[in-house]
Amino acid sequence: MQNFTYYTPTRVVFGKGEVERVGELLRAEGARKVLIHYGGESARRSGLLERVERAVKDQGIDFVSLGGVVPNPRLSKVREGITLARAEGVDFILAVGGGSVIDSAKAIGYGIPYEGDVWDFYSGTAQPERVCPVGAVLTLSAAGSEMSNSSVISDEENGLKWGLNNDICRCRFAVMDPELTYTLPPYQTACGVVDILMHTMERYFTHEKDTALTDELAEGLMRTVMDCGRKALRDPKDYNARAQIMWAGSLSHNGLTGCGTVGDWASHRMEHELSALFDVAHGAGLAAIWGSWARYVYREEPERFAQFAVKVMGCPNDFRDPEKTALAGIEAMEQYYREIGMPTSVRELGHDLNESEIQLLAEKCARRNPNLGGFKTLSQDDMIQIFRMARG
Template identity: 50%
Template sequence: MNDFVYYTPTKVYFGRNSDDLIGEVLKEFGCKKILLHYGSGSAEKTGLLGKVRKQLDEAGLKYVELGGVVANPRIDLIRKGIEFAKKENVDFILAVGGGSVIDSAKSIGMGLANNMDPWDMIINQIKPTRMFPVGVVLTIAAAGSEMSNSHVVTNPENHLKRSLNHDLLRPVVAFMNPENTFSVSKYQTACGIVDILMHTFERYFTPDEDNDLTDRISEGLMVAVKNAGLVAINEPDNYEARATLMWASSLSHNGLTGCGKTAPFSVHKLEHDFSGLFDVAHGAGLAVLFPAWARYIYHYDIRKFSQFANRVMGIEMDHEHPEKTALKGIEALKQYFKTIGMPTTMKELGIDPSDYEKIADMTTNGGKIQIQSYIPLTKEDILNIYRLAEEEI
C-alpha cells in the first residue's frame, strides 16, 4: 500500500429531510449574501429551487441568482459569475444541481478567491492558495463533485475540456436528498451510473502493488451500484436504489477508493475531448471508451481484470486461463452498459472514423504528449482504442 493523505472536509446532510436544513445550516456558516447557482431549468420545474429560496428567506439570508449552467460547464458563464459575485459582494456560493453546476460554482469560487482567470489556472495547472466557500444541493447521482477535490471546465472557443484538482476545491457542505433524483431521466440516470462506476474503475485498475482493503471497498461499491442501477432504471421512485446511487456518487470520488493507490484517470482523459468537441454526455462517452481501453490494456494486469470479472461481474474464475475470465468480465460490463441504455460503440455516439485523428491530436497535443496508464498511451495507441470501440457486443 502506498503512502497517502485522505482529506474529506465536506459536511454531508443526507436523507429525506436534508432540504429542510439548508437555511439554518448556512446561517451557521455566517453567510451574509449567497450566490445561488443552477442550471437551465430542471431544478425550477421540480420545485426544488423554490424550496431553496424559501429556506434562505426564512433564515433571513440574502441571495442573488445566476442560472444557465449547461452540461460540460462553460468558462464564459464562469467568468460572468465571477464578475457578478464581485459586484454583488457575495460571500458564499450555493450550487443547486449536479456535477456541471457544482464544477461551475467551484471555478467561480476559485477565480474569486485567487483573483485569477480560472481557465488560465486550469490550463497552466496553477494550484489555488485559497478558496471561496461552496455548498451543494445535489440533484443527480453521477459526478461526485459534491465531495471531490476536482472540477472540469469546457472552453467553447477551442472545444477543450480540462480539469484541475486541489483539496481546496472540496465543497464545505452538501445537502443530499435522494428524492431529488426521482425525476432524473433514464438516460441521465444511466450516465450517472457509468460515471460513478468509472470513478471507481479509474482507481481500481492501477499498476500499484496489492492493496486488498481498498480493492474490496471498491468492489463492494461497484456491486452495490450495479445492482441499484438496474432497480433505479426500472423503478425511478425507488428510494433505496436512488439513495445507494447518491451516496456511492460521493464515495466513489471523494478519495476513499483511491487510498494507497496512484490513479492516472486514463479513460477520463481520453473522454474529455469527446465531450469538449462533440458535447456528448460524459457518462455515455465513458461507456464506449472504457471497455475498449480495457480490452487494449487488460493483458498488463490479468490478475486484476480477472479478479474484477469474478468478484464484481460474477464470472466463474478460470484458474488455468485467467485471461479468458478477464475478457468475459469486460464483455459482461459492456453488456451491462447496453442493458441500462448506454451507447457502447463510436457509431452510437455519432463519432465517425474520420473524426479520430482530430480527437487524438487534441488529447495528445498533436502526438507530443502521452496519456499515463499501465503503459504510456501514444497517439497510435489511442487510435487503436477508438477502433476497438467500433465493435458491437
C-alpha cells in the same frame, strides 16, 4: 500499498427533506450573501429552488441567482458568474444541481478572488491560492463533485475540456436527498451509474498488490451500484436504490476507493476530448470508450482484470487462463452498459469518427496528458489505436 493522504472535509447531510436545512448550514458557514447557482428551469418548475430560497431567507441571508449551467459546463457561464458575484459582494456559492453545476460553482469560486482569468488555473499557467467557499444541494448522482477536489470546465470557443484538482475547492457541505433524483430521465440515471462505476474503476485497475481492503470497498461499491441502477431504472421512485446510488457517487470520487493505489484516468481524459468535440453526455462517452481501453491494456496484468471479472461481474474463474477470464469480465461490463441503455462505441453515441477526428482527439489528449495512464502509459499512437477501436 502506496502511502496516501485521505482528506474529506465536506459535511454530508443526507436523507429525505434535508434540503430544508440548507439555510442553517449557510449560517453556520458565516455566509452573508449567497450566489445560488443552478442549471435549467426544471429546478424552478419542480419547486426545489423555491424551497432553497425560502430556507436561505429564513436565516436572514441575502442571495442572488444564476442559472443556465449545461452539461459539460461552459467557461462563458463561469465568467458570467464571477462578474455577477463580484458586483453583488457574494461571499458563498451554493450549487443546486449535479456535477456540472457544482464544477461551475467551484470555478466561479476560484475566479472571484483572482485578478487574472480563471482559465489560467485550468490551463495550468497558474495555481489557485484562495477560493470563495462552495456548498451543494445535489440533484444528480454521478460526478461525485460534491465531495471531490475536482472541477472540469469546457472552453467552448477553443474546443477544450480541462480539469483542475485542488483541495481548496472542496464543498463545505453537501445536502443529499435521494428523492430529488426521482424525476431524472432514465438516460441521465444510466449516465450517472456509469460515471460512478468509472470513478471507481479508474482507481481499481492498478498494479498495487497489497490493497485488499481498498479492493473490497471498490468491488462492493460497484456491485451495489450496478444492482441499484437496474432497480432505479425499473422503478424511478425506489428510494433505497436511489439512496445507495447517491451515496456511492460521493464515495466513488472522494478518494476512499483509491487509498493506497495508483489509478489510471486514461478513459476519463480521452472522454473529455470526445465531450469537447461532440458535446456528449460524460457518462455515455465513458461507456463508449471504456471497453476499447480495457481490451488495449488488460495484458499488462490480466490477473487484475480477472479479479474484476470474478468479484464484480460474477464471471466464472478459469484459473488456467486469466486472459480468458479477463476478457469475459470486459464483455460482461459492456453487456451491462447495453442493458441500461448506454453505448459501447462512439458510433452508438451518434458520431462516426473519421481518421482526421481520431488524430485530432489523440493529439489534443496527448498534448494535455503526455504520460497518460497508470495501468499502462499511453503514447499518442496508443490513444489513436484506442479511439479507432472505440469507433465501432
